Amino acid sequence: MDIINIATIAFLGIILSIIIKQNRPDIAFMISIVCCIMILLSGISKLTSIMEVFENMQEIILIDEKYMKYLIKIIGISYISGFASDVCKDSGHTAMAGQIDIFAKVSILTISLPVVLALVELISEVVG
Template sequence: MIQIIGLGLIATVLILVIREQKPMFAFLLAAFTGLFIFLYVIGKIEAVITVLEDLASKSGIPSIYLKTVLKIIGIAYIAEFGAQIVRDAGLESIASKIEFAGKIFILVMAVPIINVIVETVIGLLPAGS
Protein backbone atom coordinates (compact mmCIF):
# COMPACT_ATOMS: atom_id res chain seq x y z
CA MET A 1 0.00 0.00 0.00
CA ILE A 2 2.87 2.36 0.75
CA GLN A 3 4.14 1.85 -2.82
CA ILE A 4 0.77 2.85 -4.24
CA ILE A 5 0.58 5.92 -2.03
CA GLY A 6 4.13 6.86 -3.00
CA LEU A 7 3.35 6.49 -6.68
CA GLY A 8 0.18 8.53 -6.23
CA LEU A 9 2.00 11.33 -4.44
CA ILE A 10 4.81 11.46 -7.01
CA ALA A 11 2.29 11.51 -9.87
CA THR A 12 0.29 14.23 -8.11
CA VAL A 13 3.32 16.48 -7.73
CA LEU A 14 4.32 15.93 -11.37
CA ILE A 15 0.77 16.60 -12.55
CA LEU A 16 0.57 19.82 -10.56
CA VAL A 17 3.91 20.97 -12.01
CA ILE A 18 3.09 20.27 -15.67
CA ARG A 19 -0.65 21.01 -15.64
CA GLU A 20 -0.19 24.73 -16.38
CA GLN A 21 2.08 24.27 -19.42
CA LYS A 22 0.86 20.92 -20.79
CA PRO A 23 -2.63 19.99 -19.56
CA MET A 24 -2.86 17.04 -21.98
CA PHE A 25 0.33 15.50 -20.58
CA ALA A 26 -0.97 16.04 -17.06
CA PHE A 27 -4.17 14.18 -17.93
CA LEU A 28 -2.25 11.36 -19.61
CA LEU A 29 0.02 11.04 -16.57
CA ALA A 30 -3.03 10.86 -14.30
CA ALA A 31 -4.69 8.27 -16.54
CA PHE A 32 -1.59 6.08 -16.79
CA THR A 33 -0.97 6.33 -13.06
CA GLY A 34 -4.55 5.23 -12.41
CA LEU A 35 -4.22 2.39 -14.92
CA PHE A 36 -0.95 1.24 -13.35
CA ILE A 37 -2.50 1.19 -9.88
CA PHE A 38 -5.56 -0.64 -11.25
CA LEU A 39 -3.42 -3.31 -12.90
CA TYR A 40 -1.29 -3.65 -9.76
CA VAL A 41 -4.26 -4.36 -7.52
CA ILE A 42 -5.96 -6.64 -10.04
CA GLY A 43 -3.17 -9.15 -9.41
CA LYS A 44 -4.00 -9.15 -5.70
CA ILE A 45 -7.65 -10.02 -6.37
CA GLU A 46 -6.75 -13.47 -7.69
CA ALA A 47 -6.11 -14.74 -4.15
CA VAL A 48 -9.51 -13.48 -3.00
CA ILE A 49 -11.25 -15.17 -5.95
CA THR A 50 -9.52 -18.47 -5.12
CA VAL A 51 -10.74 -18.32 -1.51
CA LEU A 52 -14.28 -17.48 -2.63
CA GLU A 53 -14.27 -20.38 -5.11
CA ASP A 54 -13.13 -22.76 -2.36
CA LEU A 55 -15.86 -21.53 -0.01
CA ALA A 56 -18.50 -21.86 -2.73
CA SER A 57 -17.48 -25.42 -3.59
CA LYS A 58 -17.43 -26.45 0.10
CA SER A 59 -20.88 -24.97 0.68
CA GLY A 60 -22.38 -26.55 -2.43
CA ILE A 61 -23.21 -23.27 -4.15
CA PRO A 62 -23.17 -23.77 -7.94
CA SER A 63 -20.15 -22.06 -9.48
CA ILE A 64 -22.33 -20.15 -11.96
CA TYR A 65 -23.66 -17.98 -9.12
CA LEU A 66 -20.21 -17.15 -7.81
CA LYS A 67 -18.98 -16.35 -11.30
CA THR A 68 -21.97 -14.08 -11.85
CA VAL A 69 -21.37 -12.24 -8.57
CA LEU A 70 -17.68 -11.83 -9.42
CA LYS A 71 -18.60 -10.45 -12.85
CA ILE A 72 -20.97 -7.99 -11.21
CA ILE A 73 -18.22 -6.84 -8.84
CA GLY A 74 -15.84 -6.53 -11.80
CA ILE A 75 -18.32 -4.42 -13.74
CA ALA A 76 -18.76 -2.13 -10.74
CA TYR A 77 -15.01 -1.62 -10.31
CA ILE A 78 -14.33 -1.11 -14.01
CA ALA A 79 -17.23 1.34 -14.42
CA GLU A 80 -16.05 3.31 -11.37
CA PHE A 81 -12.47 3.35 -12.65
CA GLY A 82 -13.53 4.53 -16.11
CA ALA A 83 -15.80 7.20 -14.66
CA GLN A 84 -13.01 8.50 -12.42
CA ILE A 85 -10.63 8.83 -15.37
CA VAL A 86 -13.25 10.76 -17.32
CA ARG A 87 -13.91 12.94 -14.25
CA ASP A 88 -10.18 13.69 -14.10
CA ALA A 89 -10.56 15.12 -17.61
CA GLY A 90 -13.36 17.33 -16.32
CA LEU A 91 -16.20 15.58 -18.14
CA GLU A 92 -18.70 14.88 -15.36
CA SER A 93 -21.62 14.26 -17.74
CA ILE A 94 -19.82 11.44 -19.55
CA ALA A 95 -18.62 9.99 -16.23
CA SER A 96 -22.23 9.84 -15.08
CA LYS A 97 -23.20 8.00 -18.27
CA ILE A 98 -20.44 5.44 -17.71
CA GLU A 99 -21.70 4.84 -14.17
CA PHE A 100 -25.28 4.53 -15.49
CA ALA A 101 -24.20 1.97 -18.09
CA GLY A 102 -22.37 0.02 -15.38
CA LYS A 103 -25.53 -0.08 -13.28
CA ILE A 104 -27.57 -1.34 -16.24
CA PHE A 105 -25.03 -4.10 -16.94
CA ILE A 106 -25.08 -5.07 -13.26
CA LEU A 107 -28.87 -5.28 -13.34
CA VAL A 108 -28.78 -7.46 -16.44
CA MET A 109 -26.21 -9.76 -14.84
CA ALA A 110 -28.25 -9.97 -11.61
CA VAL A 111 -31.53 -11.06 -13.24
CA PRO A 112 -30.74 -14.82 -13.20
CA ILE A 113 -29.80 -14.68 -9.51
CA ILE A 114 -32.93 -12.67 -8.66
CA ASN A 115 -34.97 -15.24 -10.61
CA VAL A 116 -33.55 -18.13 -8.56
CA ILE A 117 -34.21 -16.28 -5.31
CA VAL A 118 -37.84 -15.58 -6.28
CA GLU A 119 -38.36 -19.20 -7.38
CA THR A 120 -36.89 -20.43 -4.08
CA VAL A 121 -39.16 -18.17 -2.04
CA ILE A 122 -42.20 -19.26 -4.07
CA GLY A 123 -41.21 -22.89 -3.53
CA LEU A 124 -41.15 -22.32 0.25
CA LEU A 125 -44.69 -20.92 0.33
CA PRO A 126 -47.57 -23.28 1.11
CA ALA A 127 -49.28 -24.66 -2.01
CA GLY A 128 -52.71 -23.15 -1.24
CA SER A 129 -51.56 -19.52 -0.95
Protein backbone atom coordinates in the same frame (compact mmCIF):
# COMPACT_ATOMS: atom_id res chain seq x y z
CA MET B 1 3.64 -3.05 2.02
CA ASP B 2 1.70 -2.77 -1.18
CA ILE B 3 -0.46 0.10 0.03
CA ILE B 4 2.62 2.21 0.69
CA ASN B 5 3.78 1.64 -2.89
CA ILE B 6 0.33 2.48 -4.24
CA ALA B 7 0.10 5.64 -2.13
CA THR B 8 3.59 6.66 -3.25
CA ILE B 9 2.66 6.23 -6.92
CA ALA B 10 -0.50 8.27 -6.35
CA PHE B 11 1.20 11.10 -4.46
CA LEU B 12 4.11 11.34 -6.89
CA GLY B 13 1.69 11.31 -9.80
CA ILE B 14 -0.38 14.08 -8.24
CA ILE B 15 2.64 16.25 -7.45
CA LEU B 16 4.15 15.75 -10.89
CA SER B 17 0.81 16.40 -12.54
CA ILE B 18 0.28 19.64 -10.59
CA ILE B 19 3.75 20.90 -11.50
CA ILE B 20 3.42 20.07 -15.20
CA LYS B 21 -0.22 21.18 -15.49
CA GLN B 22 0.80 24.86 -15.56
CA ASN B 23 2.68 24.47 -18.83
CA ARG B 24 1.35 21.25 -20.38
CA PRO B 25 -2.13 20.24 -19.15
CA ASP B 26 -2.29 17.48 -21.77
CA ILE B 27 0.84 15.83 -20.39
CA ALA B 28 -0.42 16.28 -16.83
CA PHE B 29 -3.59 14.40 -17.70
CA MET B 30 -1.58 11.58 -19.26
CA ILE B 31 0.56 11.33 -16.11
CA SER B 32 -2.61 10.95 -14.09
CA ILE B 33 -3.91 8.23 -16.43
CA VAL B 34 -0.60 6.32 -16.32
CA CYS B 35 -0.58 6.41 -12.51
CA CYS B 36 -4.17 5.17 -12.42
CA ILE B 37 -3.35 2.32 -14.77
CA MET B 38 -0.30 1.36 -12.70
CA ILE B 39 -2.45 1.22 -9.57
CA LEU B 40 -5.18 -0.71 -11.39
CA LEU B 41 -2.66 -3.28 -12.66
CA SER B 42 -1.30 -3.70 -9.14
CA GLY B 43 -4.79 -4.56 -7.97
CA ILE B 44 -5.36 -6.98 -10.83
CA SER B 45 -2.29 -8.94 -9.77
CA LYS B 46 -4.12 -9.78 -6.54
CA LEU B 47 -6.97 -11.44 -8.41
CA THR B 48 -5.54 -14.95 -8.15
CA SER B 49 -5.81 -14.95 -4.36
CA ILE B 50 -9.33 -13.51 -4.57
CA MET B 51 -10.32 -16.22 -7.04
CA GLU B 52 -8.98 -18.89 -4.67
CA VAL B 53 -11.14 -17.50 -1.87
CA PHE B 54 -14.20 -17.57 -4.15
CA GLU B 55 -13.46 -21.19 -5.08
CA ASN B 56 -13.12 -22.12 -1.39
CA MET B 57 -16.40 -20.36 -0.59
CA GLN B 58 -18.09 -22.22 -3.41
CA GLU B 59 -16.91 -25.57 -2.03
CA ILE B 60 -17.86 -24.75 1.56
CA ILE B 61 -21.39 -23.48 0.96
CA LEU B 62 -22.06 -25.65 -2.09
CA ILE B 63 -23.27 -22.78 -4.22
CA ASP B 64 -23.82 -23.21 -7.94
CA GLU B 65 -20.77 -22.16 -9.96
CA LYS B 66 -22.82 -19.86 -12.17
CA TYR B 67 -23.72 -17.68 -9.17
CA MET B 68 -20.05 -17.21 -8.34
CA LYS B 69 -19.43 -16.22 -11.96
CA TYR B 70 -22.22 -13.65 -11.68
CA LEU B 71 -20.61 -12.26 -8.55
CA ILE B 72 -17.20 -12.00 -10.20
CA LYS B 73 -18.70 -10.26 -13.25
CA ILE B 74 -20.52 -7.77 -11.04
CA ILE B 75 -17.35 -6.97 -9.11
CA GLY B 76 -15.44 -6.53 -12.39
CA ILE B 77 -18.09 -4.22 -13.82
CA SER B 78 -18.05 -2.17 -10.63
CA TYR B 79 -14.29 -1.68 -10.61
CA ILE B 80 -13.88 -1.04 -14.33
CA SER B 81 -16.81 1.36 -14.55
CA GLY B 82 -15.65 3.20 -11.44
CA PHE B 83 -12.20 3.62 -12.94
CA ALA B 84 -13.56 4.78 -16.31
CA SER B 85 -16.03 7.15 -14.66
CA ASP B 86 -13.34 8.70 -12.47
CA VAL B 87 -11.08 9.25 -15.48
CA CYS B 88 -13.94 10.97 -17.31
CA LYS B 89 -14.64 13.18 -14.29
CA ASP B 90 -10.95 14.09 -13.96
CA SER B 91 -10.88 15.18 -17.59
CA GLY B 92 -14.01 17.29 -17.17
CA HIS B 93 -16.42 14.96 -18.97
CA THR B 94 -18.99 14.54 -16.21
CA ALA B 95 -21.85 13.73 -18.60
CA MET B 96 -19.87 10.83 -20.05
CA ALA B 97 -19.01 9.68 -16.52
CA GLY B 98 -22.70 9.67 -15.70
CA GLN B 99 -23.47 7.56 -18.75
CA ILE B 100 -20.80 5.05 -17.75
CA ASP B 101 -22.34 4.86 -14.28
CA ILE B 102 -25.83 4.29 -15.71
CA PHE B 103 -24.58 1.62 -18.12
CA ALA B 104 -22.76 -0.14 -15.26
CA LYS B 105 -25.89 -0.16 -13.12
CA VAL B 106 -28.00 -1.55 -15.97
CA SER B 107 -25.34 -4.19 -16.67
CA ILE B 108 -25.22 -5.23 -13.02
CA LEU B 109 -29.01 -5.40 -12.90
CA THR B 110 -29.07 -7.53 -16.05
CA ILE B 111 -26.48 -9.94 -14.68
CA SER B 112 -28.21 -10.20 -11.30
CA LEU B 113 -31.71 -10.91 -12.67
CA PRO B 114 -31.20 -14.71 -12.87
CA VAL B 115 -30.12 -14.68 -9.22
CA VAL B 116 -33.18 -12.66 -8.22
CA LEU B 117 -35.41 -15.00 -10.22
CA ALA B 118 -33.89 -18.08 -8.54
CA LEU B 119 -34.40 -16.45 -5.15
CA VAL B 120 -38.05 -15.68 -5.92
CA GLU B 121 -38.59 -19.28 -7.07
CA LEU B 122 -36.99 -20.60 -3.87
CA ILE B 123 -39.16 -18.36 -1.71
CA SER B 124 -42.31 -19.41 -3.56
CA GLU B 125 -41.40 -23.09 -3.06
CA VAL B 126 -40.86 -22.59 0.66
CA VAL B 127 -44.00 -20.50 1.16
CA GLY B 128 -46.42 -22.35 -0.90
